Amino acid sequence: MREQAPRVQMRGIHKVYPDGTAALKGVDFRVHAGEIVALLGENGAGKTTLMKVLSGLLRPTRGAIFVDGRPVLFRNPSDALRCGIGMVHQVFTLVPPFTALQNVLLGQEGTGALSPLPEASARARVAALLEEVGLEVPLDVPVESLPVGVQQRVEICKTLYRGTSVLILDEPTSALTPVEVEEFFRFLRRLRDRGAAIVLITHKLREVLEVSDRVVVLRQGLVAGELPTSSATAEKLAELMVGQLTALRVRKSPRAPGKPVLSVRGLTVRNDQGRVAVRDLSFDVREGEIVGVAGVEGNGQSELVQALTGLRQPDSGEVYLEGERVPFVEPLALYRRGLAHVPEDKARFGLALGFDLVENSILGRQREPQFVRRLGRLNRPVILRYAQDLVRRFHVVAPDLATPVRSLSGGNQQRLLVGREISKEPRLVVAMHPTRGLDVASTLYIRELLVQMRDAGKAVLLVSADLDEVLELSDRIAVMYAGQFVGLGPADQFRRETVGLLMGGVVPADDADAARAPSPH
Amino acid sequence: MRTPRALRPLTESLATVALGLVAGGLLIWAFGHSPVAAYRALAVGAFGTREDLLETLAFATPLMLTALTFAVGVRAGLFNIGAEGQMYLGAVGATFVAGMVPMPAGVHLAAATLAGMAAGALWALIPAVLKAWRGAHEVISTIMCNWIALHLSMYLAINFLAEPGRAERTVPALPTARYPVLSEESTLTAVLFVAVGFALVVYAYLWGTRAGYELRLAGENPDAARYAGVRPERVVVLSFVIGGLAAGLAGASQVIGRPPAWSLYATLGNVTTLGFDGIGVALVGRNHPVGGILAAVLFGALAQGGRLMEYEVGVLSELVRALNGIIVFAMAVPELWTLLRRRLAR
Structure with a gap:
């Protein structure tokens, strides 16, 4: 198969952004029909930029693109689509109140601005496509009421329906539960076996090893390495990705926690839509410990943190700081009593x-x-x-x-x-997604600071969608699912697989007892 | 390193004004006049003699204040276009105290000035309260308040403040409540210093105090302001009150600080549009109190120099107002340029 000409080949791609940033400095890249290529790299390594060039969203400063051996020039994404190249972005482009079918048909060639969508005639074709590739999508439900994982399928279906045979996926698993990820990978393999060329942009080593056939590692706008997955190891890939094998782990010594700093009792919080997001939650965070809250985003973590930091009015419940009951929705009063807040979205809340x-x-x-x-x-x-x-x-x-x-x-x-x-x-540090989107050096540094805080006797509540971060830093771990903690206990009691299952709402049999009876602290 | 960044808005504004003048020149040319001759007349008319320069400043005085009203709103994240109505009420308030409440010299002038500012601020409280506690959008409420203010002010001027035997205007300000005329050749009075001083005080307040910081923070990022414990209602009221004080002072300045009438016309003819013009001035001045002063001088020059342009070259006075509009439009060009560059650079 490798003897064939690549489906897509990029040669010497340079991209300099208007502000002078050189995102790509001469990258060669190819993908064959019937293979999954993982494009691995740090944030800012140029993965997304390279694929935006391939999908016609960005124009390269220099370099050439060949499709089936013929040179092409993409002026916009439609040009790329005509060559069968389509990209599914991290942020979906669905119209929330429209059904899956309407979203798939929207913007198709042949539908004029004012003509109705050919729903009836196209339904069979969309259904057949889904059947063929083995995707399950309810066609007649507004996509806003679908879970994120299913919305992603709609997005993929939309791309495939346009005749895409080179599918680019940008961090597709970031919003999926471990169970959904498994299913998603099965789908990718099926698609590959049917002859599609797939590019998977990711920074997760485990995924690369599990699903890809070949890995291309980017570092600072250059190809740092390329190898068949069969000869790759996690250590090797990590080394290629970050340059040198740095101590990726934060050093942390055992420490006995002190008395409770933050005590939450029976906290119930609603989200913006008025639905209960945090349900009757009680827990403590003590001096000198990091309590890590893992979970798939959207299980009430944001509402919990906002309620604890004075940004959202809870329905009921009590919050105590060092034994004193604190008022709700008064951030300044909380700061005066020793709260430090690293908010989930620094650009929105913190700066x-x-x-x-x-x-x-x-x-x-x-x-x-x-x-x-x-x-x-x-x-x-x-x-x-x-x-x-x-x-x-x-x-x-x-x-x-x-x-x-x-x-x-x-x-x-x-x-x-x-x-x-x-x-x-502060006495209490509440940090949500503190390293999201940061480079390795900053990530490591911020994590070290959190551990330093803990060592200095502060109470730290860490809420993160990054499972590795929670596992690495926490003294105790809670997994949040549907507004509640399923399992809260010492970090060494949690295996990675256990947490993965809990995140997906599955209580593993052997851990069932521990999970159902949260410890008093 | 710091100076160039601080001066960038100034250079951008100057480039914009230049662009607007070029576009305006095309318009003048299209109407069959020589743009060169027209602009020469404009410049001579605005700055040619000491008298012209002072008159330009007289025109600029109310504009720097109404520009301040809009600018403070924008800094707090509000689109306060109510300067017009607040200014009417300010003129009425000043007229009442200056013309009908005799007081000793010195005190009287201050009292009349403060009455105008207070009236403007009170009128601004209506949309402020509606916004802060009822969530009514300030654009709608200030537009409505402008109309109510127009008819209320005319009613008050005609029925309670009219000069006996002269229906077309109110009682003139008593001599004790008039700002000293700076030069007999122009209509400029010492109220200019009050206006500039007020703008500078607001500048110091916004950039030098904790409350001003919170106001700007609410405008820059409302979520971060909540995070910082800033109460949005307080910011809304504060920014409307500052804006109302400025607009009220603008109205007062045309009654107790502008000869020869020293009074308010019953049609409000000597104050109308000064509030709306302030929006354009604020935009050119980059919503900065000091920028507003400079931009007001520019618009004052257009108003004053435009007279000579009409007289000497025959350019219609409406064209001068069109020029104002074109310059404001040109303010959008830097933004457009960035957009265009981004598209081209892809």
Whole structure:
């Protein structure tokens, strides 16, 4: 099979973004019919950029693309689709109130702007396609009421229906439960066996080893290595990905926890749609321990954190900080009692992107007496010194303090934010997805800071969709499912597979007792 | 490193104004006049003599204040287009105290000024309260308030403030409540200093105080403001009140700080559109109090120089207003340019 010409070949692809960033510096890439290629790399390695070039979303600065040996020039995604190349993005492009069938048909060639969708005539064809590739999708339900995993199938079906034979998937498993991932991989293998060429963008080593035939590793815009999966090991791939085999794990020594800092009793919180998102939840976080909450996103984690940090009014329940009951929806009162909050979306909650580093360094601390002078004037010299100190202590790389944080990298934004929160000398740190989207160095650094906080006797509540992060950092682990903790216990009692199953709402038989009876702490 | 970034908005605004003037020149040319001659007349009319320059500043005075109203709204994340109505009420308030409540010199001028500002702020409280506690969109409520203010002010001017025997205008401000005229050759009075001073105070407040920081934070990122414990209602009320004070002062400035009438016309003819014009001035001034002062001088120059342009070259005065509009339109060009570059660069 490998003797055939590749289905798609990219040669010497360069891409320089308008702001001068060189995302790709001469990348060669090919994919054959009937193979799954994993495109592995760190955030910012250029994986998505390379595939956006292939799918016609971006134009390469230099380089050539060949489809079945013929040179092509894509001006837009439609050009790429005509060559059978389609991409499923991380963020779906579905119309929420439309049914799956309507979403699949939307924007098809031959349907005019005003003509009705040919639902009746196309239904059979869509159904046949689904049958053929073995995807299960309810066609007549509005997609907004479908789980994310099924929405993804709709998105894939949409791409396949347009005649795609080169399917590019950008981090397709990020929103899936472990069970769904298994099923998804079976589907990919079936599709491959039918002769499709599949490119899987990912940064998860396990997935690469499990499903791909060949791996291409990108690092800083260059191909760092290419090898058949059969001769790859996780260590080898990790080394190619990050350059050198760094201590990926954070060192953590055993430590006995102290008295409870955060106590949550019977907390019930509704989401924006008015549905109960957190159901009658009780737990403690003690001095000197990290409690990690794992779970597939959307099981109430956001609502829980927002309720605990003063951003959302709970329905009922009580929250205590060091034994004292705290008011709801009063972030400043919580900060005064020692809360540090690393919010789930730093750009949305934790930073004002248009403000400079100085102004962001006092966000949430702007009322502290040390920063305010008589008549409510900001104490500029003190704030400036403090901001300089933050930048130095937490290794924030920025041209100068007057730079709007918008132009910092994600890692540096998060360093500034976490530094600000930690410098409050808190009693309790609540951190959600603290390393999401960050490079290896920053991820490692932020994780070390969280462990340092724990070692210094702070209570840390870590909520993360990154299972490895939870397993690595936590002293105790809770898995959140449908607004409740299924299983809360010492980290060493949780095997990776157990957590995976719990995340999918499956209580494993041998762990059933432990899971049903959450420990008192 | 810091200076160039701070000055970038200024250079961008200047480029925009230049672009607007070029486009306006095409329009002038299309109407059969020489753009060069027209702009020469405009420049001479606005800055040619000391008298012209002072008159330009007289035109600029209310504009820098109504621009401030809009700018403070934008900084708080609000689209406050109610300066027009707040300014009417400010003019009425100032007229009442200046013309009908005799007071000793000195005190009287301050009292009349404060009355105008307070009236503007009170009127601004209506949309502020509706927004903060009822969620009514400020664009709708300020538009409605503008119309109510127009008819309310005319009613008050005609029925309670009219000068006996002269239906077309209100009682003039008593001599004790008039800002000193700076030069007999122009209509500029010392109210200019009050206007500039107020703009600078607002600037210092927004960038130098904790409350100003919170106001700008709410405008920049409402979610981050919640995270920082900022109450959105307080920000809404605060920004409307500051805006109302500015607009009220603008209205007052045309009654107690602008000869020869020293009064409000019953049709409000000597104040109408000053509030709306402020929106364009604020945009060119990048919603910055200091930028607003500079932009107001530019628009004042257009107003003053436009007279000579009409007189000498025959360009219609409507064309001068069109020029204002074109410059405001041109403000969108940097944004368009970025968009275009991004598309081309793909």
